[in-house]
Amino acid sequence: MRTITIKPAAITHNLNQVKALAPKSNVLAMVKANAYGHGVAAVLPALQQADGIGVATLREALEARQLGWDKTIGLIEGAFTIDEWQQAIEHDISCVIHHAPQLAWALEQIPAADSATRVVWIKYNTGMNRLGFNEQTLVPAAKSLHDAGYQLILTTHFANADDRSHPLNAMQIQRFNDMLSILRETISHDIKGSLCNSAGIVNFPEHHHDWVRPGIMLYGSAPVIDQSAHELNLQPAMEFGAQIIALQTVSAGDAIGYGSRWTAEQDTKTALVSIGYGDGYPRVVNEDAYVTVIDTNNESYRCAVIGRVAMDMIVIDVSAVPGSSALNSKVILWGDAPHVDEVAVHAGTISYELLCRLSLRPQRL
């Protein structure tokens, strides 16, 4: 058994944390990339109190509509073609407009006055330098959209919001606030603003504006570098589990696994766990990597991952688990402990990647 268990109550709890931090803002809950690997069908019911959801592709938007989501859907990279723009209109999707071709499509095909697609998120490049209009092109783009009847939300994206002290944050905030003032003064006082992702919600409470866009924090991971998920009162929404399928004692001097990269310093009780990178557990982890074993007596033990992670199995040190109670035990790769944020540190990445890169193989419960 390789299992992914989703905890909708944790997601609702985390959404409530967002609302407590940003009580005056609408919430666009990010469910792109299959809800950060959690499965959008499993997650949507837990997000009923969000004002909208955010997705990265039209397919993701249509999937959410098919699942019955009838509130705002924000397509955060916008339509990729005029055909996608037409489909967005058909399904009442609100699009980001970040470059000239998208602007042209919007001006060519204007949705009905009561369509959700009449709300557009106009993207301003304040320093991420991936997408968005610049200081010169944004105002005329916004003007033409407003004149065509669109309701506008000015949006941008932080490059370093996880690190409150990074100097780019103040610059991005300043540019965003200045531009929003200009738009409101020169085009319409009704223009809304949306600046903050999860990290911004935590680090820049004075700049929440009309819409916040939480992503990773909904799933229970810490979005900032100086506070843990626990300190932020976020609950992990996924438990990734497997099972011990065999026990063995290796002798001092024996090496384990591919590359023979771990050698027993003494006779060591090891267990084989039915999980590997073929399931989405990262192949490269450092010597701090561990799992929690819940043995057949329902006691929990912290057990080190030893040797190279393989496609279908890992080996762990079960010296601490008494007797033969380890066989058939449940193994937690991430969940309450280790938290996926810890595993990310062991793997030299961030929890977002671990969650997204799960494969089809584990059973989803």
Added chain:
Amino acid sequence: MRTITIKPAAITHNLNQVKALAPKSNVLAMVKANAYGHGVAAVLPALQQADGIGVATLREALEARQLGWDKTIGLIEGAFTIDEWQQAIEHDISCVIHHAPQLAWALEQIPAADSATRVVWIKYNTGMNRLGFNEQTLVPAAKSLHDAGYQLILTTHFANADDRSHPLNAMQIQRFNDMLSILRETISHDIKGSLCNSAGIVNFPEHHHDWVRPGIMLYGSAPVIDQSAHELNLQPAMEFGAQIIALQTVSAGDAIGYGSRWTAEQDTKTALVSIGYGDGYPRVVNEDAYVTVIDTNNESYRCAVIGRVAMDMIVIDVSAVPGSSALNSKVILWGDAPHVDEVAVHAGTISYELLCRLSLRPQRL
């Protein structure tokens, strides 16, 4: 569009390379982990000339049966419970037996004489130290299985076969060959042997025995450290593609993406590509990482990945692509060039992991 295109003809070609290297051996083609991420349904038709397939879980075995595979299926970690052993019998699955509980189940429930489950792969631990009987326990286990009517294949797994000169190889080969001789002399001359994975097939042609078990080489990646896939005449079976969705010129001094980790030394034409770690492209790649852009004039260009890979997009340097022909261009993340083996080097891992950890999001063609 984020796409995964599978090339069945490449898989058949690679299988034929295996057969040319190991003409006297039966071939157990490994399709575990959803055929190394390629999709088992897409791969099985290309493996019709294999003698059997290998899987890691009973679910994978049953899926292959449902897809109509009627030849040998080898369950390479065996049954995890007696219930799984019974299901293996029901569906004519051949199991590995690597520890005492599996031996007990096999002796308790003996399949019919004409059942494929009467063939068991008895696993000998020759130095991988993950699973298998040891020198003392293997002979009596084999004897009891033989006496109960099972046909035996002695099997083991290399820890370092990718590196021909690693001293453990000679030791594992010696132990395996010695044990096979003992079993044939003391139990039955009909006992078969299976030693070689892809790396062993290439590096140890004199030790192919009765069954070889190719995995990664079927999918077109190099299984050894000193020869490339091209040198081994293997063809990549997957093309992982995306599309350029926006163009931008960043100014000298501008930083791109999360963490602002890439700064333009001069004004640079960049493109946004609709792919990210939410699709399975690795988040951490070094500065050698590149993609191939096939522009709207059907010309190919090698373009560097710049800045941090994000969940839904990457930025590439399209300075070399003339005019505005880059917009809407096809982008190859891996395929013919870069080969997935190259991307694995850029990401500090092996191609196996990249292939297995693809997410649900890309469309499979």
